[in-house]
Amino acid sequence: MTKGKTVVLGITGSIAAYKAADIASKLTQSGIKVEVVMTEPATRFISPLTLRSITGRPVVTSMWELSSEFSIEHVALAEAADIVVIAPATASVIAHLAAGMADDMLTCTVLATKAPVIIAPAMNDNMLNNPVTQENIEKLKARGFIFIEPGYGHLASGKTGKGRLAEIDKILGTIRLVLARSGDMAGKKIVITAGGTREPIDPVRYIGNRSSGKMGYALAEAARDRGAEVMLITAATCLPETTGMQVIDVATAAEMKKAVTDAVKNADALIMAAAVADYQPKNAAASKIKKDNTGLTLELVKTPDVLAEVKGDFVKVGFAAETEDLVNNARKKLKQKDLDLIVANDITDKDSGFGTDTNKVTIIDKSGKIEELPLMSKREVADKILDRVVELLKRG
Ligand code: CTP
Numbered sequence: 560m561t562k563g564k565t566v567v568l569g570i571t572g573s574i575a576a577y578k579a580a581d582i583a584s585k586l587t588q589s590g591i592k593v594e595v596v597m598t599e600p601a602t603r604f605i606s607p608l609t610l611r612s613i614t615g616r617p618v619v620t621s622m623w624e625l626s627s628e629f630s631i632e633h634v635a636l637a638e639a640a641d642i643v644v645i646a647p648a649t650a651s652v653i654a655h656l657a658a659g660m661a662d663d664m665l666t667c668t669v670l671a672t673k674a675p676v677i678i679a680p681a682m683n684d685n686m687l688n689n690p691v692t693q694e695n696i697e698k699l700k701a702r703g704f705i706f707i708e709p710g711y712g713h714l715a716s717g718k719t720g721k722g723r724l725a726e727i728d729k730i731l732g733t734i735r736l737v738l739a740r741s742g743d744m745a746g747k748k749i750v751i752t753a754g755g756t757r758e759p760i761d762p763v764r765y766i767g768n769r770s771s772g773k774m775g776y777a778l779a780e781a782a783r784d785r786g787a788e789v790m791l792i793t794a795a796t797c798l799p800e801t802t803g804m805q806v807i808d809v810a811t812a813a814e815m816k817k818a819v820t821d822a823v824k825n826a827d828a829l830i831m832a833a834a835v836a837d838y839q840p841k842n843a844a845a846s847k848i849k850k851d852n853t854g855l856t857l858e859l860v861k862t863p864d865v866l867a868e869v870k871g872d873f874v875k876v877g878f879a880a881e882t883e884d885l886v887n888n889a890r891k892k893l894k895q896k897d898l899d900l901i902v903a904n905d906i907t908d909k910d911s912g913f914g915t916d917t918n919k920v921t922i923i924d925k926s927g928k929i930e931e932l933p934l935m936s937k938r939e940v941a942d943k944i945l946d947r948v949v950e951l952l953k954r955g
Pocket residue numbers: 812831832833834835836837862863864865866867876877878879880881892
């Protein structure tokens with residue numbers, strides 16, 4: 560849902576200005592239109608040409624530049640913005656905004672916009688701690704400006720202290736969360752499971768599976784970006800941490816069941832993308848099993864079927880990983896587990912299923928309707944699934 564949105568990125572004269580190029584690049588890559596406004600001091604730290612090349616858009620540096628499409632009618636930028644982000648923000652721009660002074664293109668845009676404004680300060684620790692700066696920040700917070708706390712670490716002065724521009728991922732996460740407020744899942748509580756469970760044999764070994772967690776994480780991030788309050792219950796994955804949602808780590812099918820049962824109590828939907836082991840060793844050995852010259856037989860017992868056993872008033876979506884007779888096997892699972900939707904994937908396809916970045920799925924609903932989707936990225940598949948969930952949530 561972030562696609563097609565417009566972010567006005569204000570850059571001010573701080574040594575951290577170069578980091579704004581990374582922010583602009585990541586936003587542009589995710590389909591957001593980035594309109595950069597630089598103050599004159601900012602152009603001394605980083606070239607407008609860099610930002611122009613990254614965003615593919617003209618960069619505004621002055622109110623008086625007739626070459627820019629926004630320079631004459633400066634409120635045009637303020638109106639085009641879905642969000643205004645100032646990163647890095649100096650003590651000076653914060654002071655000007657707190658005083659209501661519109662004396663350059665950036666402050667004019669911020670004072671003229673109705674869009675939410677995010678400010679990521681970056682400055683020397685003494686300047687940050689100065690009561691005047693703190694007062695200005697409090698004033699702006701009280702007026703609804705969203706501040707991203709600066710980080711602690713090495714400062715341009717050579718000292719260590721608080722004042723560094725917050726981590727880029729934190730800034731991007733905040734932008735996504737604010738943009739998502741107007742998404743079609745805003746206010747909905749969605750529980751998503753991901754990854755592969757691990758059933759211990761002994762303290763060293765386990766029974767696992769090939770799940771990478773990519774499909775579940777793509778779903779969780781897509782739901783977050785559409786405004787949902789996401790709880791991600793994750794078994795083992797190969798993925799870095801994700802932001803903007805509640806994350807619960809579990810190891811085994813039994814732990815997954817407990818976490819899901821608690822989470823669905825006030826959820827609007829459950830999407831089980833996790834690969835849950837069907838069997839676990841009857842008794843996990845307390846100490847490492849030593850090899851001897853004979854074989855080893857493990858006695859396995861069934862794990863709980865989380866999706867089949869968890870019940871309640873929420874939209875229930877499952878996956879079906881199949882190697883043959885895709886639609887029929889998926890239909891059986893849909894019925895047995897009392898699902899609203901099942902997402903079937905043929906795991907014999909090399910571009911689809913475990914570990915890949917793409918997936919080719921067929922979505923089947925209770926009425927028997929079959930939607931066969933072409934090969935697409937897992938994020939695109941996630942949005943297709945969520946389109947169907949949104950439809951079901953509307954029906955109530
Ligand atoms: N599932 C679950 N608990 C289990 C096994 C599976 O909640 N113990 C869920 C999965 O998360 C998935 C769906 O049930 O959403 C179907 O999983 P799948 O492995 O395809 O099917 P199984 O029910 O395990 O059946 P089989 O292994 O016989 O194909």
